[in-house]
Amino acid sequence: MRFFAFIVVCLTGALLLYGTGEFPDWGDPNSPASLHLSNYYIENALNDTGAPNFVTAVVADYRGFDTMFETAVIFCGGLACFLLLRDFREKKDHYYRHIPTGVILHVKDSQKPLTIGKEFGYMDKDWVPPDLIIKTVCRILIPFIQIYAMYVVAHGDYSPGGGFQGGVIFGSSLILLAISYDLKTLVKRVKERVLGIFAAAGVLLYAGIAALCMLMGGNFLDYSKLAPLVPWNSHHNIRAIGMLGVEIGVGIAVMAVMLIIYINIVSEGRHDEGL
Numbered sequence: 001m002r003f004f005a006f007i008v009v010c011l012t013g014a015l016l017l018y019g020t021g022e023f024p025d026w027g028d029p030n031s032p033a034s035l036h037l038s039n040y041y042i043e044n045a046l047n048d049t050g051a052p053n054f055v056t057a058v059v060a061d062y063r064g065f066d067t068m069f070e071t072a073v074i075f076c077g078g079l080a081c082f083l084l085l086r087d088f089r090e091k092k093d094h095y096y097r098h099i100p101t102g103v104i105l106h107v108k109d110s111q112k113p114l115t116i117g118k119e120f121g122y123m124d125k126d127w128v129p130p131d132l133i134i135k136t137v138c139r140i141l142i143p144f145i146q147i148y149a150m151y152v153v154a155h156g157d158y159s160p161g162g163g164f165q166g167g168v169i170f171g172s173s174l175i176l177l178a179i180s181y182d183l184k185t186l187v188k189r190v191k192e193r194v195l196g197i198f199a200a201a202g203v204l205l206y207a208g209i210a211a212l213c214m215l216m217g218g219n220f221l222d223y224s225k226l227a228p229l230v231p232w233n234s235h236h237n238i239r240a241i242g243m244l245g246v247e248i249g250v251g252i253a254v255m256a257v258m259l260i261i262y263i264n265i266v267s268e269g270r271h272d273e274g275l
Contacts, residue, residue: 050239052158059162060243064221068206071163071250075203078257082196087269096120138180145173153251154244163250170251171258178262187263187271195256202253209245221246 024031041062045054049061059067096105099121149170156162178186210221218225223242230238263271 049243050237051243053156056156056158056162056243060156060246061221061223061239064210064246067246067250068203068210071203071206071253074257075199075253078199078260081261081264085264085269089270135180138176142173142177145176146170149173149251153247156243156247163247164254166247167251167254168258171255171262174255174259175262178266183263183267184272186259190259192260192263192271195260198252198256199260202249202251202256205249205252206246209242209249213242 024033028034041054041058045057045062046052049057051057051061094107096107097103097120098105099119105120149166151166152169153163153166156166174186174190177189209226213222213225214220216225216228221242223239226242227238230241
């Protein structure tokens with residue numbers, strides 16, 4: 001079976017490499033995109049979309065279908081990781097550390113877990129002593145990283161940034177929590193069910209805004225059709241609000257999927273030990 005899968009992967013890769021021969025050269029000024037699309041985007045993006053950053057105008061307006069399916073692919077990647085790696089078997093062995101004395105306890109009876117608090121703390125099997133300086137610095141930095149991530153998401157239509165970048169930054173802040181403390185701390189604060197809901201909600205928010213534009217009589221992601229819903233806003237403002245909703249949806253999905261993949265890979269699907 002593995003040999004058959006290897007053959008399929010090799011044939012698919014060879015087919016993709018063969019197809020790249022039909023692409024124009026990198027930076028070719030005579031390529032179709034350079035002769036038609038690029039000039040139009042550069043000259044008309046501001047008037048058409050109201051976004052000063054025409055990269056965002058392309059991603060969240062002109063190329064709306066592509067970006068939505070990119071978000072859907074990210075969601076499917078997290079779902080595939082969950083289905084392939086998640087292990088629901090209960091772990092029988094648990095390791096605890098008696099905080100006042102530093103004594104390590106190995107409990108083999110899963111029915112008798114110790115209460116985590118000031119006296120006992122979680123401990124991985126391959127335990128590394130906690131570093132007070134690292135934990136304190138990371139605890140201070142994480143809120144600022146998350147604020148910056150929200151800034152990147154909210155400011156994506158005016159400057160470089162957006163949902164993908166902001167989602168990665170926010171997810172990285174939570175991964176930093178797991179690395180500086182332990183994986184159990186992250187899993188305890190961010191439940192698996194919540195991550196699944198966020199991953200799906202991000203895609204649905206993006207698709208929902210697009211569907212609402214169509215229901216209002218416009219095209220896919222034609223934000224101007226949403227103006228009747230907020231009559232006190234101008235044409236450009238409603239487009240900015242619509243783009244912000246799309247960026248938030250992408251950011252939520254990317255953040256949740258990033259954590260789903262990280263938690264399942266480092267813990268081998270057990271959600272108990274890992275980096």
